[in-house]
Amino acid sequence: MTISRRSFLKGIAATSAAGLIGPSLLQQAVAAASESPGQWQVSGSHWGAFRARVYAGKVQEIKPFEADSYPTEMLKGIKGIIYSPSRIRYPMVRYDWFLKRHQSDTKQRGDNRFIRVTWDQAIDMFYQELERVQTQYGPWALHTGQTGWRQTGQVHSCGNHMERAIAMHGYSVKKVGDYSTGAGQTIMPYVLGSTEVYAQGTSWPLILKHSKTIVLWGSDLVKNLQVGWNCETHEAYEYLEQLKEKVAKKQIRVISVDPVRTKTQKYLNCEQQYVNPQTDVPFMLGIAHTLYSEKLHDENFLKTYALGFEDFIPYVMGKSKDKVEKTPEWAESICGIAADDIREFARLLAKQRTQIIFGWCVQRQQHGEQPYWMGAVIAAMLGQIGLPGGGISYAHHYSSIGVPSTGAAGPGGFPRNPDNPDDRIHKNNDFKGYSSTIPVARWVDAIIEPGKKINANGATITLPDLKMMVFSGCNPWHHHQDRNRMKQAFQKLETVVSVDFTWTATCRFADIVLPACTQWERNDIDLYGSYSSRGIIAMHKLVDPLFQSKTDFDIFTLLAKRFGKDKAYTQGKGEMEWVKQLYDECAQANKGKFEMPDFATFWQQGWVDFGKGENWTRQADFREDPEINALGTPSGFIEIFSRKIDRYGYDDCQGHPMWFEKAERSHGGPGSDKHPIWLQSCHPDKRLHSQMCDSEAFRATYTVQGREPLYMNPKDAAQRGIKDGDLVRVFNQRGQLLAGAVVSDDYAPGVARLQEGAWYGPESEAIGALDTYGDPNTLTMDIGTSQLAQATSANTCLVEIEKYQGDAPAVTAFGGPVEIS
């Protein structure tokens, strides 16, 4: 175990200089524990559980949790979150808003000038604004639905606190879907009958045992499994380590279909199938053409389990309206893969047991529904759906999906809604013809074009006329696309409230900013292993809330008190009573199956271990009996053709999967004459989105001249006179930013990466101002994927890059507001 674990660490170290926190370091930390003063306390996070040595009211050091064999390097960034110079210290109000309230000069929004106020003043203003908006307008003018990656812990889950308290005051606009999988979770219920993206996948041990070929389709497991929605266990890495050994022994062939050499590919030392960005569908159509022409497809499977193959195949064979045969030669001209290689690839898939594993990035682009649907069609043609180690999965890179699950119940949460639906001060539920729920990524559209009607998943949405927005546990000034368009939109809002513990760009563009504390400044409880249900983790408060920060629980209790609902809000219980109640309810739910100790013992031990889970094969029951275990699709079968979608009549998402040209595409596609480089904004290796970007010492391990790294190909760099380490200006018709060049062969010509979550640091509040740090959403396009999902198309984005000449402006992203007295 020790040797193979070392080799795992070596594999990681090849791609990241510092490597993971190794076992030797762990032992050193344990040894040090007996000598250094203070107490080692257990807590949790998206990055895993850990123990922290707390002494003199301060977190001194952090070491991985003893049950975590593959801790992430990101644990090194945690202290820097707590003690970040960007921490919000006091309630703050934007200068001009303080003077003129909702009639302020909104062009000043983003100038970062703020006035310090007391908690009482801040909560008064927040409450008065809610009152004003509910009475002057109505629930359609208030949006509170934008949620995101709140820190872990079930009692303090901050989105729930904000939504519950505000719902007790009145109704507001909500969202449907999310930025992660908006296109995937909308299309897949039509095709395979569930979202697929949030479903448990076939267990890794079965894949390791039965698969002969594994295709990682735009999926970077090693990078993305470092974090989880609940407290992460990192158990998946055990199986990746075994996979690496099988690849070396040539027992399993793994191919990464990706325009980039991924961290996973390098760790596994497996093959790459390069594909031009955004052209997976032509590649897959070429595969389908080969499978069909060479009779490699499983007719029996298609007849028994799928509907609509005969409606689809004319499109492939050039017999449908467009009269274009989707031959491998046709595909080659778009996806850049030689026709013969496409044929070879198709034959390989059909030859033996093949597991296809999709990541999510390919659906975060225009027409992102199509590659997912087309992937399911290929899998159906191969006929292996429901077999162990065969078929298709859409989420093995996420939150330890594929780790065998124990099936144990986890702790519930603090309620998001009022206990009694009528328990609201303002009962006005009249949205004046506007929609009360909108697709999550369409809120900026709503601000800009209120009243506009858009199609979404078979419905018509009337975009509401938003006047006030409240954000908590999310950072839209990182997560949403097209900063300069957002700036324009925000000038139309009357009031913006942001609750956070760190001064993100969302705080900079808000009017009222309330300082929450971090999860390590409160007690909580969480599930250990989001999908594996490995156990329950205690989250001990490590230090008291810093500066004047408060828990979200306390903040929204104060707000509810303004309208006399504080008792109803808390149900008369404090923090530890909630923690204990969630634990006791969980113990009750697991009774007879998993024995849990009493609360005091659990709290002292730090966790409950449910042990290892059981193997499971996705869709095996459907394969066994498609009548009894029908899929959740309208027909109960795999829908290669969807009558329902066909009837919607959308031109950009029709009855079966198709190739649609993109608004912007590199390698000869639209817009590439002007801005030739495709910018992908993948998920960061050393952050969780924007979280941890303000962790100073840790950020310094990857920045270039203090800026976010821009990864690009050596040829592209040489053509532009750019050298590794140079400062570059990245720009297009939507915006411009500064970044630091990292020149690397991992990126194909015409491909560049800026990781999402880089903090936005505009030189000024003016529209078009240079972003001084490197937020990719300064450049991305804010359009829906299609009329079906209306999801984000962040990865449909072209840019040009040039060496930056002259004196670079200082980075403005970090360090909080400018305080005006």
Ligand SMILES: Nc1nc2c(c(=O)[nH]1)N[C@H]1C(S)=C(S)[C@@H](COP(=O)(O)OP(=O)(O)OC[C@H]3O[C@@H](n4cnc5c(=O)[nH]c(N)nc54)[C@H](O)[C@@H]3O)O[C@H]1N2
């Ligand atoms: N270009 C581009 N854009 C993208 C993506 C992409 O691939 N490319 N990916 C998209 C995806 S998949 C996602 S999931 C989103 C992520 O978008 P977000 O979920 O908005 O991203 P985070 O950076 O995690 O923001 C969480 C914020 O909540 C705050 N917070 C955390 N815990 C608490 C708490 O307990 N209380 C309070 N009050 N605040 C808290 C954090 O400090 C942080 O500012 O980004 C999307 N945006």
Ligand SMILES: Nc1nc2c(c(=O)[nH]1)N[C@H]1C(S)=C(S)[C@@H](COP(=O)(O)OP(=O)(O)OC[C@H]3O[C@@H](n4cnc5c(=O)[nH]c(N)nc54)[C@H](O)[C@@H]3O)O[C@H]1N2
């Ligand atoms: N370390 C870390 N892990 C995370 C997160 C994080 O912030 N940090 N965030 C979590 C969250 S919220 C989410 S939603 C997931 C995101 O999970 P994903 O969306 O799957 O992750 P990405 O890293 O954006 O992209 C995965 C791969 O897709 C490839 N790719 C991009 N475009 C194309 C294309 O057109 N064709 C092909 N074939 N490949 C393409 C990229 O090169 C990359 O290697 O990650 C989760 N895990």
Ligand SMILES: [Mo]
């Ligand atoms: Mo996500």
